[in-house]
Amino acid sequence: xxxxxxxxxxxxxxxxxxxxxxxxxxxxxxxxxxxxxxxxxxxxxxxxxxxxxxxxxxxxxxxxxxxxxxxxxxxxxxxxxxxxxxxxxxxxxxxxxxxxxxxxxxxxxxxxxxxxxxxxxxxxxxxxxxxxxxxxxxxxxxxxxxxxxxxxxxxxxxxxxxxxxxxxxxxxxxxxxxxxxxxxxxxxxxxxxxxxxxxxxxxxxxxxxxxxxxxxxxxxxxxxxxxxxxxxxxxxxxxxxxxxxxxxxxxxxxxxxxxxxxxxxxxxxxxxxxxxxxxxxxxxxxxxxxxxxxxxxxxxxxxxxxxxxxxxxxxxxxxxxxxxxxxxxxxxxxxxxxxxxxxxxxxxxxxxxxxxxxxxxxxxxxxxxxxxxxxxxxxxxx
Amino acid sequence: xxxxxxxxxxxxxxxxxxxxxxxxxxxxxxxxxxxxxxxxxxxxxxxxxxxxxxxxxxxxxxxxxxxxxxxxxxxxxxxxxxxxxxxxxxxxxxxxxxxxxxxxxxxxxxxxxxxxxxxxxxxxxxxxxxxxxxxxxxxxxxxxxxxxxxxxxxxxxxxxxxxxxxxxxxxxxxxxxxxxxxxxxxxxxxxxxxxxxxxxxxxxxxxxxxxxxxxxxxxxxxxxxxxxxxxxxxxxxxxxxxxxxxxxxxxxxxxxxxxxxxxxxxxxxxxxxxxxx
Numbered sequence: 202x203x204x205x206x207x208x209x210x211x212x213x214x215x216x217x218x219x220x221x222x223x224x225x226x227x228x229x230x231x232x233x234x235x236x237x238x239x240x241x242x243x244x245x246x247x248x249x250x251x252x253x254x255x256x257x258x259x260x261x262x263x264x265x266x267x268x269x270x271x272x273x274x275x276x277x278x279x280x281x282x283x284x285x286x287x288x289x290x291x292x293x294x295x296x297x298x299x300x301x302x303x304x305x306x307x308x309x310x311x312x313x314x315x316x317x318x319x320x321x322x323x324x325x326x327x328x329x330x331x332x333x334x335x336x337x338x339x340x341x342x343x344x345x346x347x348x349x350x351x352x353x354x355x356x357x358x359x360x361x362x363x364x365x366x367x368x369x370x371x372x373x374x375x376x377x378x379x380x381x382x383x384x385x386x387x388x389x390x391x392x393x394x395x396x397x398x399x400x401x402x403x404x405x406x407x408x409x410x411x412x413x414x415x416x417x418x419x420x421x422x423x424x425x426x427x428x429x430x431x432x433x434x435x436x437x438x439x440x441x442x443x444x445x446x447x448x449x450x451x452x453x454x455x456x457x458x459x460x461x462x463x464x465x466x467x468x469x470x471x472x473x474x475x476x477x478x479x480x481x482x483x484x485x486x487x488x489x490x491x492x493x494x495x496x497x498x499x500x501x502x503x504x505x506x507x508x509x510x511x512x513x514x515x516x517x518x519x520x521x522x523x524x525x526x527x528x529x530x531x532x533x534x535x536x537x538x539x540x541x542x543x544x545x546x547x548x549x550x551x552x553x554x555x556x557x558x559x560x561x562x563x564x565x566x567x568x569x570x571x572x573x574x575x576x577x578x579x580x581x582x583x
Numbered sequence: 584x585x586x587x588x589x590x591x592x593x594x595x596x597x598x599x600x601x602x603x604x605x606x607x608x609x610x611x612x613x614x615x616x617x618x619x620x621x622x623x624x625x626x627x628x629x630x631x632x633x634x635x636x637x638x639x640x641x642x643x644x645x646x647x648x649x650x651x652x653x654x655x656x657x658x659x660x661x662x663x664x665x666x667x668x669x670x671x672x673x674x675x676x677x678x679x680x681x682x683x684x685x686x687x688x689x690x691x692x693x694x695x696x697x698x699x700x701x702x703x704x705x706x707x708x709x710x711x712x713x714x715x716x717x718x719x720x721x722x723x724x725x726x727x728x729x730x731x732x733x734x735x736x737x738x739x740x741x742x743x744x745x746x747x748x749x750x751x752x753x754x755x756x757x758x759x760x761x762x763x764x765x766x767x768x769x770x771x772x773x774x775x776x777x778x779x780x781x782x783x784x785x786x787x788x789x790x791x792x793x794x795x796x797x798x799x800x801x802x803x804x805x806x807x808x809x810x811x812x813x814x815x816x817x818x819x820x821x822x823x824x825x826x827x828x829x830x831x832x833x834x835x836x837x838x839x840x841x842x843x844x845x846x847x848x849x850x851x852x853x854x855x856x857x858x859x860x
Contacts (some may be wrong), residue, residue: 233670254852260669262848265695269662272655272692276635276666279653280674284666302656429651429667430674432630436596436646438654445598447646448654 212392218357218384219287222313222377223248224392225361226285230400231311233260233284235273237292240325241381242315245287267292271299271312278308279437281428283365283402287313290332291322293339300374301340302439304462307416307424309368309403311361313377315384316492316543318570327570328381330492331544336376337521343459345466347375347473348521352495354388360518366401367473371465372423378520380543382493382572406433415446416458422465466522474524477516480506484513486582487531488539489552491517494573498541501578512582523551532556539581541565541573587620594619594629596649604643604715608794608802610761610787614708615644617764618677621771622650633676635664637684639715640789641708644679658689661696664703672702672845675775682709682723686742690722697751700779702843706771707744707782710789718792729796744784745836755781756837758816761788762809763833770835779843786813786831 216224222245226234234249246263253259260277264270270286277284288296293314303310316332318324332339336348347367351360357379364375406413406425415435417424427433440448441455449455466473480502481487490498495516505512515531517524528551531538538560540549549564556562563581567573605611622632629650636645638657645652651674655663664678685693685707696703712730713719720730720737723744727736748756755777759767767785774781788794788805799805816822816834826832842850 233666235666254848254855257856259852260848262665262669264662264665265691268659269665269692269695272659272662273666273669276653276663276668277670278666279663280667280670282670284670298656299659428671429633429653430630430671434629434649434651436652436654438646439656440654447598 209394209397211394214390214392215387216354216390217244217387218351218354218379219244219315220248221354221357221390222287222361222379223252225358226311226365227252227256228358228392228395228398229283229362229365230402231283231285231365232256232258233274233277233282234286235262235264235270235277235284236286237264237267237270237288239289239292241317241384242287242289242313245313267295268299271296274310275299275303275306275308278310279306279429281431283309283369285311285313287315289315289317290319293332293335297339301342301344303374304340304344304346305439306437307372307426308374309372310374311364311368311377312374313361313379315379315381317381318568324570326381328493328572329543329568329570330380330494331547331568332378333520333544333547336378345373345463346521347371347373347466347519348378349375349518350378350491350520351383351518352492352516353383354386355390357383358390358392362398362400366399369401369403370423371469372403372426373466378492380492386493405431410434414444416442417444418457418461422461422468470522473519473522474527475518476524476527477518479514479516481513481515481531483511485511485535486513486537486539487535488512488514488541488578488582489517489528489531489548490514490541491520491548494541494543497573497575498578500575501582504575504579505582508583510583517548520548523555525555528552528555532559535560537561537563539563539565539578541578541581543567543573590623591616591619594623594648596647603647604640606791608788608790608805609640610710610785611641611644611708613761613764614706614767614785614787615648617767617771618706619648620768621775624768625772625775627675627775631673631675633667633674635660635667635676635678637680637689639681639684639713640710641679641681641684658684658687659692660684661689661692661703661705665696665701668701668703668845669848672849676702677704677706677775679706679708681714682707682711682744683713683721686744687722694747694751697748697753697780697782699844700752700754700841702779702845704774704777705780705782707784708787709744709784710787710793711741712789712793714789714792718796730793744782748782749837753782754779754837754839754841757782757835758784758786758831758833760786760809760813760833762806763813766833773835773838777838778846779841
């Protein structure tokens, strides 16, 4: 008897990077979007405005600014939704205080920042990768955070799903950094059948409300989360809090709370730090790139190989926590590491830190609103 | 224990380390009492009430009561409340803010919450000063008054919260005081039950940071001032005009039935989904 296979419902789209992000979010179970229009991220919001009202309980709301967008997103997350917002540089700057709040109260959510040229209003329609360190350190106070990136349109979809999964699994805001080129490139993508994608959701408490400790330490370091209105009447505060969620200044409680915040990310580095290797096995020159620059680098590596140079490429998909092991390996093996990026060297300083003077780190930096071409990278390789 | 005290106790969190942060003579405890009495009188289950607070003395209110409570960032409480209400419209979302919170840093969110008529109740505890940071002038400090940052008298006009919320389109706007506790219970109850955005401004004295610097000898003087310097709006000949004698009108200034944003949104969604099927 023939095995009855369920027919997979894949869809093929000719989509922008931004549209792929929205597709990925919906695939991951996002049911809440609050945002404010800003170039070059607006298409994400527009797709959500069209789609969410057609999904059961899907909520789309346009807020008065990016501060409010983040506030509403956190509120929805606390009420049990998978929530997201998307923005670009200036809006991302406005969101920083609330990103810190989300870290502190451990609200799972996704923030997409489509990077454009800055500082200030800068180059609204031109690409840049200048918000990398802001994504890591933008909010005040010491905090762990996950920052991801994508280099093509299919990856925009996949990394958005990953971003939601990480957010839910680790109860943390996750930032997805795209650049204007990736966001506005139109390519053919495959939207997978929801059944073929692993979707994670936050752990909810199983104990009765009177036993529930909303910020209790667990082996995973990630406490269960009770949505507002589920009968667990918890207190959520941006003040440093004890395991019950109540404000505390006791050094022992403060220390435990802070260390757990870091540990819940630290102990899963292996899961979180993602990168792709291309032709690195015998490489003598390695390019470390992310975002649309990784695609230029891919071609540059191919061209270098054609000319007999042993070149390879490491594409960073996770930017923070910085994929130290993957980069460290290269600094031991290669005589040169090339770091091309559309900023004055925000990621190359991380590479240099890991390199610790071991090998040569060559940087290629562009801040003129233009993409880095394969030939520029090729020149640095040869 | 008096019945009222017993009632309040039933709504407090007993696993929280008291004492609270409010000074002697502060009006905020009276407002919290009034809020608890209102919720109790309306028979709302604690599980369905969400108290969202901003930052400042009023912000600390949230931690003491046994509701779903969220202590947010300075000025942004309404944005969180909007997210919560849209995510789960079944919940009764009450937002507690101070005057600096709601009108200075969070003024933009207040006018937009009023404009979109989101089904949230905003309690604005107006003590005319930044209390927690030590008595700096706020956008509700009366012109000429002394504060730590206006040592020679404030040059700026104070915001009229009621006027502004009315102008921005809030469908329920009221003003009460910590002195008129019985009226306040009534105002808060009707605000909570009101569909759409409701605002109750409450004059709540701050003897420590405001009274001391502005010729009030003690807290009792401030409550006496509230008694003699307010007038019920319904007793005014023309309720749209402010009294010539400078007294502050209190009561309900607007009460119109308009469906809240969440009602309109989910109605649209039902319509759209009906069409799609």
